[in-house]
Amino acid sequence: MFLKPMVMHIPDGFLSVAVSIGMWVLAAIAIVFALIRVNRDLGEREVPVMGVLAAAIFAGQMLNFTVAGGTSGHLLGAALATILLGPWAGILILTCVVGIQALIFQDGGILALGANLFNMGVIGVAVAYAVYRLFQRIAGGQKWGIFVGGFAAAWASVFVASLAVALQLAISGTSPANIAIPAMAGVHAVIGVGEGLITLGALALIYAARRDLLKIGDAQPAGSKVVLIGGTLLAILLAVLSPLASAFPDGLERVAEDVGFIETAQEPLYNIIPDYVFPGVSNEALATILAGIVGTLVVLGVSLLVAYNRRKARSVS
Amino acid sequence: MSLHVHFLDPYQTGSSLVHRLDPRVKLILAVAFILANALIPSGAWAIYLLMLTLSLSGAVLSELGVGFVLKRAFLALPFVLAAFPLLFTVPGPTAFSVGSVQISMIGLERFASIALKSWISVQAAILLATTTQFPDLLQAMRALRLPRLLVAIIGLMWRYIFVIVDEVLRMLRARAARSGVSVDASLRSGGSVVWRARVTGGMAGSLFLRSLERSDRIYAAMVARGYDGEVRSFPLPPLSTVNWLVLGGGFFVLMILVTLAVLVWR
Numbered sequence: 001m002f003l004k005p006m007v008m009h010i011p012d013g014f015l016s017v018a019v020s021i022g023m024w025v026l027a028a029i030a031i032v033f034a035l036i037r038v039n040r041d042l043g044e045r046e047v048p049v050m051g052v053l054a055a056a057i058f059a060g061q062m063l064n065f066t067v068a069g070g071t072s073g074h075l076l077g078a079a080l081a082t083i084l085l086g087p088w089a090g091i092l093i094l095t096c097v098v099g100i101q102a103l104i105f106q107d108g109g110i111l112a113l114g115a116n117l118f119n120m121g122v123i124g125v126a127v128a129y130a131v132y133r134l135f136q137r138i139a140g141g142q143k144w145g146i147f148v149g150g151f152a153a154a155w156a157s158v159f160v161a162s163l164a165v166a167l168q169l170a171i172s173g174t175s176p177a178n179i180a181i182p183a184m185a186g187v188h189a190v191i192g193v194g195e196g197l198i199t200l201g202a203l204a205l206i207y208a209a210r211r212d213l214l215k216i217g218d219a220q221p222a223g224s225k226v227v228l229i230g231g232t233l234l235a236i237l238l239a240v241l242s243p244l245a246s247a248f249p250d251g252l253e254r255v256a257e258d259v260g261f262i263e264t265a266q267e268p269l270y271n272i273i274p275d276y277v278f279p280g281v282s283n284e285a286l287a288t289i290l291a292g293i294v295g296t297l298v299v300l301g302v303s304l305l306v307a308y309n310r311r312k313a314r315s316v317s
Numbered sequence: 318m319s320l321h322v323h324f325l326d327p328y329q330t331g332s333s334l335v336h337r338l339d340p341r342v343k344l345i346l347a348v349a350f351i352l353a354n355a356l357i358p359s360g361a362w363a364i365y366l367l368m369l370t371l372s373l374s375g376a377v378l379s380e381l382g383v384g385f386v387l388k389r390a391f392l393a394l395p396f397v398l399a400a401f402p403l404l405f406t407v408p409g410p411t412a413f414s415v416g417s418v419q420i421s422m423i424g425l426e427r428f429a430s431i432a433l434k435s436w437i438s439v440q441a442a443i444l445l446a447t448t449t450q451f452p453d454l455l456q457a458m459r460a461l462r463l464p465r466l467l468v469a470i471i472g473l474m475w476r477y478i479f480v481i482v483d484e485v486l487r488m489l490r491a492r493a494a495r496s497g498v499s500v501d502a503s504l505r506s507g508g509s510v511v512w513r514a515r516v517t518g519g520m521a522g523s524l525f526l527r528s529l530e531r532s533d534r535i536y537a538a539m540v541a542r543g544y545d546g547e548v549r550s551f552p553l554p555p556l557s558t559v560n561w562l563v564l565g566g567g568f569f570v571l572m573i574l575v576t577l578a579v580l581v582w583r
Binding site: 009010011012013014015016017020031032035039043044045046047048049050051052053054055056058059060062063064065066067073075077080084092095096099100102103104105106107109110111169173174175176179180194197198199200201202203204205206209210213294295296298299302303306309 | 326327334347348351352354355356363364367370371374377378389392393396399400402403406427431432433434435436437438439442443445446451454464466467469470471472473474475476477478480481482484485486488489510511513514515516517518519520521522523524525526528529531532535536539544545546548570573574577
């Protein structure tokens with residue numbers, strides 16, 4: 001395939017319904033905030049600038065360099081977009097990129113899109129912003145702050161986002177925490193270095209060609225404090241939570257059970273008649289057979305309709 | 318020497334029933350199908366089979382062919398590796414053991430359920446993307462009350478993806494052209510990993526700058542044509558009776574399957 005699927009895009013089927021919907025809500029809140037902010041800052045220029053830059057990040061993910069033995073480093077671009085355009089625009093751009101990848105290229109699921117948006121769009125951007133600003137402050141306006149900060153921001157955005165992916169998988173009961181978290185963290189600690197190096201190269205070129213753009217990124221848009229604090233908190237929380245969850249997978253199992261409990265709590269919704277497996281039938285084996293028959297009949301009906309339509313279409317043509 | 322647009326766009330031209338279905342109905346049904354899939358408890362094999370039958374019916378109706386959809390659906394499968402450890406870590410009676418490693422029955426059931434679910438879900442997503450043109454999909458997103466601004470940005474992004482992917486391909490071609498290998502084997506070529514990464518970074522940086530300048534020109538062109546920041550769009554036509562029926566029928570079938578699965582297998 002032309003666009004290599006990234007390890008970080010969770011497909012459908014891997015997250016529990018509760019986790020998926022929770023992530024959708026969190027991602028939606030962040031995106032709506034970002035829309036309002038960017039609209040206020042950029043005004044009528046918003047649509048062309050965000051649209052074209054989202055296309056650029058999407059296409060930029062094709063840029064790669066060989067590392068060794070057939071593996072290659074890629075650009076994800078969350079940090080680059082954030083450093084150059086600020087956190088709110090970064091969230092919007094990544095939202096468009098990740099959304100299109102899921103909807104058109106099946107790179108990540110549709111129900112799982114909320115989680116993917118949150119991991120790459122919100123966590124990736126917020127963490128990159130927090131780390132970059134931290135280095136800027138330490139460097140006190142010196143040149144190295146841009147480069148070291150850019151590298152660190154890119155690495156951290158990839159690394160922390162991968163921790164979030166592992167935690168979501170573990171809470172969904174899809175992957176045991178003590179295996180998923182070290183594995184994801186290990187792989188992405190390396191992938192993050194590639195991301196950091198590419199981001200560094202990009203910043204070096206932009207510093208030489210259009211230094212004013214980096215100055216614009218310096219001016220803090222109003223309300224970015226929220227992102228700064230949020231990004232720092234997310235990074236610390238995930239960094240502390242992950243090794244903890246990894247060391248005590250039982251604790252996470254309990255969370256998974258609790259989340260699972262939320263799902264089983266919905267059961268009365270389905271249980272039209274309690275104490276019966278199938279409405280009106282108390283024998284379990286019989287109920288299973290009945291369920292199978294009813295289900296098959298329903299689908300058979302659909303299939304027959306399909307076949308009938310095909311025949312009609314063929315006889316017409 | 319430009320990119321073949323169809324290489325990127327997964328849309329397959331056609332006039333089948335699925336192609337002609339209203340994009341709003343298609344989008345809602347695809348999401349409902351994937352949600353239903355997620356709600357089915359693990360181990361409900363019969364229901365999985367029925368869901369697969371539904372997605373394959375869609376593939377047949379779309380006239381793309383079952384093989385086409387199934388082949389594409391495998392592309393998303395490598396992620397299954399994430400669920401692989403479940404085979405060994407879930408406590409329960411042993412199904413079988415390879416050497417000293419024991420594979421638990423419940424773990425096997427959960428792993429197979431996740432893989433199947435994922436495979437069936439992605440088929441619905443593929444059907445949606447291959448039978449719906451992007452502008453129609455944008456309309457459907459608008460109908461589902463996605464923020465208008467976001468839809469406008471995504472629309473413009475799609476318009477320029479092809480242009481900018483072209484640009485990236487030209488950059489990659491130029492880099493390949495510069496990267497000669499000497500006949501003299503003692504001369505190392507390609508530089509260090511860090512050097513290669515920085516070259517790629519330079520490409521990313523100039524791609525970004527060019528895109529920013531391009532967006533300036535696009536904005537100027539839009540203003541010249543009367544753009545004032547307001548995103549206007551035509552009102553969507555009401556759904557026809559057939560589309561309502563398909564939507565209702567689809568919901569009905571999915572609801573029955575999920576209810577059965579939950580009643581019997583939970």
